[in-house]
Amino acid sequence: MANVTLTPAASTHERRGLALAVIAAAQLMVMLDLTITNVALPSIQTSLHFSTTNLTWVIDAYVLVFGGLLLLGGRAGDIFGRRRMFFLGIGLFAAASLLGGLATSQGLLVGARALQGVGAAIASPTALALIAVTFPEGAARNRAMAVYAAMTAAGGALGLILGGALVEAASWRWVFFVNVPIGVVVMVATPYVLPRIDGHGGRLDVPGAVTVSGGVAFLVYGLVRAPSIGWGATETLASFVAAAVLLVVFALVERRSDQPLIPPHFLRHRNRAGGYITMMLIGASMLSLLFFLTQFLQEQMHYSSLRAGVSYLPVPIMVAGTSVFLSRKIKRFGVRIFLTTGPLLVALGVFWASFLTPTDSYWHVLGPLVIFGLGMGFSFVPLTLNAVSSVQNHEQGLASSLLNTSQQIGGSLGLAVLVTVAATVRAHQLTGPRTLDAAQAQINATVQGFHVALRVGALSALLAFITALLVVRTPRPHGVGAPSHDAAPTPAPRD
Secondary structure, three states: OOOEEOOHHHHOHHHHHHHHHHHHHHHHHHHHHHHOOOOOHHHHHHHHOOOHHHHOHHHHHHHHHHHHHHHHHHHHHHHHOHHHHHHHHHHHHHHHHHHHHHOOOHHHHHHHHHHHHHHHHHHHHHHHHHHHHHOOOOHHHHHHHHHHHHHHHHHHHHHHHHHHHHHHHOOOOHHHHOHHHHHHHHHHHHHHHOOEEOOOOOOOOHHHHHHHHHHHHHHHHHHHHHHHHOOOOHHHHHHHHHHHHHHHHHHHHHHHOOOOOOOHHHHHOHHHHHHHHHHHHHHHHHHHHHHHHHHHHHHOOOOOHHHHHHOOOHHHHHHHHHHHHHHHHHHHHOOHHHHHHHHHHHHHHHHHHOOOOOOOOHHHHHHHHHHHHHHHHHHHHHHHHHHHOOOOHHHHHHHHHHHHHHHHHHHHHHHHHHHHHHHHHHHHHHHOOOOOOHHHHHHHHHHHHHHHHHHHHHHHHHHHHHHHHHHOOOOOOOOOOOOOOOOOOOOOOOO
């Protein structure tokens, strides 16, 4: 039996506020790094001589490792203690950020990004699990979940804003260095404001984690390489075959394991499974907009790094506003109405953005970003509550890691697919009959690839809407945050 040890002040409102500040800062830092490097990509490419195709690994190395190891990180918190693993994850993340800022070669930078992903995979799911045991069910937990979800949803856009400012004022290296002081402050505060939660024991399913992470890695690698080497190339086909084999092995390992990474009963819960699929599809749509629109603003509309980043300001504003609104209204109306409205708004915002042209003004950019930010705010808070509301305390880490895994795997695979789509459309356009000079033909082909990629991203969000509408059945307006029929009540706080 695991115990939670709190100091006398730990149960006070002030101490909970400090705990939430530390958890929110950590989650924001982790989510910032999904996009803070996007604005810096042109500078990184020039400085370290990346090819256009290999440049995506500056993003994918982080997203892929983060998503691939989240399940292992969440279970590690459940088994070895959440505060201990949270501290370890933040420390590793800060050290990797320092290494990334000092990188002098492509390999060092991509390696540092992968190491950041390991730290984030440990810290992020334990942060959400810590909220579940620090805040009592009801209004207090809903407000805390809303703050966490706001950091998750707005972190990507804030990363672009901060990244643009740092690149403009200093250099691309500061998009990594900025994490170091934040990480140190979080580490110093952790022992004083977060509850010490002993793990419940057991062992990690390392074979399961290795096979699923490897399978996804090979899948993304094949998708990223296909546009440049060909879909029928030996390297591409070998990557897809390796991915299929490893994912099949993962399924077999999970069936035979006494302590599987994902217990079979966990995904039989209809609402949880529907929520994870919805998050995966939204993750693909979200990262597609942030990645492609950032490149479009800088390369086609000729925005500076700072201006491109600040252009995203409507997104965190809308996310923050809707998160505050939902924290007050979700208990009355339940999560389902917001869970279906959010993805539909995301789809509308991304689809609207797919009509941008190089000659448009910022007012044409503003509308899609406002709708997109509104949709993100309506999506992430109910998805977060839906994921952890029906779970016993000793499985909170698994529940939160699966939610984060869904987002990161969706983002990683989605970005890989859409980069491939954009590159394929661009190549097809350039092979057609030429009626324009070469430079204008290049611009037109790139813009067409951007349009098609974003429309596919909008389709992903539309599928998320359909999934939420047809699969999630949780009207319970008066029971948000309470255990469902499949989760036995547990005295709080207990792990």
